[in-house]
Amino acid sequence: MKTLIIADHEYGVLKPETSKTINAAVKLGQDIDVLVAGFNVSETAAAAASIAGVNQVVLVDTASFEHQQAENMADLVVSLSADYSHILASATTTGKNFMPRVAALLDKNQISEIIAVVDADTFKRPIYAGNAIATVKSLEDKKLITVRASAFDLQDTQTAANIVNNDTSNAATGSVFVSKEQAESERPELTAAPVIVSGGRGMQNGENFKLFEGIADKLGAAIGASRAAVDAGFVPNDMQVGQTGKIVAPNLYIAVGISGAIQHLAGMKDSKVIVAINKDPDAPIFQVADYGLVADLFDILPELEAAL
Amino acid sequence: MKILVPIKRVIDYNVKARVKADQTDVDLANVKMALNPFCEIAVEEAIRIKEAGKAEEVIVVSIGTKAVQEQLRTALALGADRAIHVETDAKLESLQIAKLLNKVLEQEPAELVILGKQAIDSDNNQTGQMLAALSNRPQGTFASKVELADGTVNVTREVDGGLQTVALNLPAIVTTDLRLNEPRYASLPNIMKAKRKPLAVIPADSLDVDLTPRIELVKVEEPATREAGIIVDDVAQLIEKLKNEAKVI
Numbered sequence: 323m324k325t326l327i328i329a330d331h332e333y334g335v336l337k338p339e340t341s342k343t344i345n346a347a348v349k350l351g352q353d354i355d356v357l358v359a360g361f362n363v364s365e366t367a368a369a370a371a372s373i374a375g376v377n378q379v380v381l382v383d384t385a386s387f388e389h390q391q392a393e394n395m396a397d398l399v400v401s402l403s404a405d406y407s408h409i410l411a412s413a414t415t416t417g418k419n420f421m422p423r424v425a426a427l428l429d430k431n432q433i434s435e436i437i438a439v440v441d442a443d444t445f446k447r448p449i450y451a452g453n454a455i456a457t458v459k460s461l462e463d464k465k466l467i468t469v470r471a472s473a474f475d476l477q478d479t480q481t482a483a484n485i486v487n488n489d490t491s492n493a494a495t496g497s498v499f500v501s502k503e504q505a506e507s508e509r510p511e512l513t514a515a516p517v518i519v520s521g522g523r524g525m526q527n528g529e530n531f532k533l534f535e536g537i538a539d540k541l542g543a544a545i546g547a548s549r550a551a552v553d554a555g556f557v558p559n560d561m562q563v564g565q566t567g568k569i570v571a572p573n574l575y576i577a578v579g580i581s582g583a584i585q586h587l588a589g590m591k592d593s594k595v596i597v598a599i600n601k602d603p604d605a606p607i608f609q610v611a612d613y614g615l616v617a618d619l620f621d622i623l624p625e626l627e628a629a630l
Numbered sequence: 631m632k633i634l635v636p637i638k639r640v641i642d643y644n645v646k647a648r649v650k651a652d653q654t655d656v657d658l659a660n661v662k663m664a665l666n667p668f669c670e671i672a673v674e675e676a677i678r679i680k681e682a683g684k685a686e687e688v689i690v691v692s693i694g695t696k697a698v699q700e701q702l703r704t705a706l707a708l709g710a711d712r713a714i715h716v717e718t719d720a721k722l723e724s725l726q727i728a729k730l731l732n733k734v735l736e737q738e739p740a741e742l743v744i745l746g747k748q749a750i751d752s753d754n755n756q757t758g759q760m761l762a763a764l765s766n767r768p769q770g771t772f773a774s775k776v777e778l779a780d781g782t783v784n785v786t787r788e789v790d791g792g793l794q795t796v797a798l799n800l801p802a803i804v805t806t807d808l809r810l811n812e813p814r815y816a817s818l819p820n821i822m823k824a825k826r827k828p829l830a831v832i833p834a835d836s837l838d839v840d841l842t843p844r845i846e847l848v849k850v851e852e853p854a855t856r857e858a859g860i861i862v863d864d865v866a867q868l869i870e871k872l873k874n875e876a877k878v879i
């Protein structure tokens with residue numbers, strides 16, 4: 323039996339999460355096929371074919387898959403599922419949307435957001451906002467899995483594997499795409515950035531997030547936020563880090579004016595190095611910080627920018 | 631129109647879960663339990679739709695032990711009209727929950743089902759999508775805005791790159807994200823009134839769903855703890871540490 327990975331991409335750009343999901347799949351020790359479904363995605367397929375460990379890319383390039391809607395993505399994956407004992411997708415909002423639908427259509431459970439492959443049937447996954455790690459063993463003959471990409475490394479590249487065209491064109495059924503408000507940013511994606519500067523309610527308003535710009539420029543950092551900062555309208559929702567936002571694990575995470583609620587820690591406590599800047603010495607964020615600075619962020623941020 | 635809202639009883643979100651010494655599970659004895667925050671948002675949304683005159687009835691349903699009736703009463707106090715308790719002592723998997731919910735949906739054909747996107751205990755984020763598959767309905771997950779029109783619902787979804795809006799023909803399934811609404815508090819008179827609202831109990835066994843476990847919980851461990859850090863005096867020391875000790879800049 324083989325493993326099938328469903329590639330995640332946005333506007334034709336293959337997401338690094340896909341490479342990390344392949345990294346997890348390699349540990350299963352089986353041949354790996356990658357499904358690239360979308361519209362005008364031949365270059366995406368080429369990028370997927372060049373990830374080490376990939377045997378073959380199945381390319382479905384048609385307008386009905388432009389927005390990777392859950393309903394027709396699920397039907398497509400189900401139609402391809404027979405040869406595969408393991409079907410994996412990244413736990414991005416796209417993967418989380420269609421994968422449980424695939425699972426139910428195949429009468430299987432889904433194992434969500436694995437962080438380790440123990441063996442072909444056994445996986446580790448965080449539960450209770452990461453306050454416990456469960457080892458679960460699937461007794462089913464087909465495993466449907468989403469992968470928490472932050473727990474795995476990027477794969478190397480290889481000479482491109484074979485790409486086969488599949489001309490399925492499931493009519494888009496179910497939900498109908500209406501519109502998308504794309505967040506525009508010159509900065510690296512939160513989930514791919516080596517450094518993240520993240521602001522919380524302590525930033526007071528959206529305007530003050532500009533204090534991060536110079537620092538982020540110098541460090542090549544992405545800018546993140548706590549839920550409180552997003553809820554207060556300082557910054558858009560795609561910047562939220564946490565249990566219900568993005569899960570990140572950069573080399574360096576700088577939390578500024580963030581208290582360190584369980585739900586925020588769930589999204590960033592696996593960062594390699596954590597810095598906390600907070601004026602409250604009792605803020606729980608200091609319990610996970612490697613380096614804490616008890617000070618007013620409005621004094622510190624300009625100093626930090628100047629010193630870098 | 632009827633709206634069905636499946637709700638889950640979970641550990642209170644302010645409480646930090648602890649692992650049992652024997653590593654068999656998380657210790658929930660004497661821990662404060664509550665309505666899953668995403669389910670609270672789902673209940674609130676359903677009530678708002680009813681208050682706007684676009685639905686006649688809000689039915690809440692929960693699957694679990696007798697204890698879940700506490701959360702069903704909470705939802706009734708918030709404004710749901712009646713409750714269904716699917717009773718079982720078994721620890722169920724999401725697929726089984728979705729199948730049981732689908733059976734309830736067959737008995738209570740609601741045009742709209744609103745679930746939480748995720749239960750904060752299992753962090754599965756899958757039941758709504760599974761129910762959508764089983765009931766062959768379109769899905770609008772991670773909703774931050776739900777707009778009902780004639781026979782359709784527009785759902786604005788929180789996605790990694792920003793916001794996406796999809797239109798679903800009813801009947802449909804929606805799952806809630808945190809910014810969909812701000813749930814209300816139950817007033818004392820409403821809490822009293824909720825005690826008299828109908829709550830039906832259905833044994834899970836009577837719904838003809840195979841409840842044999844297919845996932846084995848091998849072990850539950852504490853996550854790796856981080857080594858205690860230090861407090862630095864100033865920016866200069868911070869930068870020195872990041873450069874020379876942590877070597878990350």
Ligand SMILES: Cc1cc2nc3c(=O)[nH]c(=O)nc-3n(C[C@H](O)[C@H](O)[C@H](O)COP(=O)(O)OP(=O)(O)OC[C@H]3O[C@@H](n4cnc5c(N)ncnc54)[C@H](O)[C@@H]3O)c2cc1C
Nearest residue numbers: 522523524548549550564565566567579581585586601619
């Ligand atoms: C179901 C659920 C899911 C959730 N998911 C998430 C999630 O994914 N991500 C998330 O982040 N939260 C999440 N939350 C919310 C979480 O519980 C907290 O409410 C939130 O993280 C708090 O954000 P904060 O730290 O920015 O705000 P606060 O807790 O208000 O902290 C602000 C901090 O700023 C400091 N401060 C203020 N002024 C200054 C200054 N001038 N200089 C220095 N420091 C200053 C204060 O000392 C304080 O520590 C979730 C909650 C629930 C119920």
Ligand SMILES: Nc1ncnc2c1ncn2[C@@H]1O[C@H](COP(=O)(O)O)[C@@H](O)[C@H]1O
Nearest residue numbers: 636637693745746748749754755756757
């Ligand atoms: N035992 C249950 N009873 C009723 N609804 C449930 C139950 N478990 C999960 N749900 C619903 O499914 C949603 C998502 O849960 P999950 O997929 O487990 O993360 C929850 O927010 C509830 O709306």
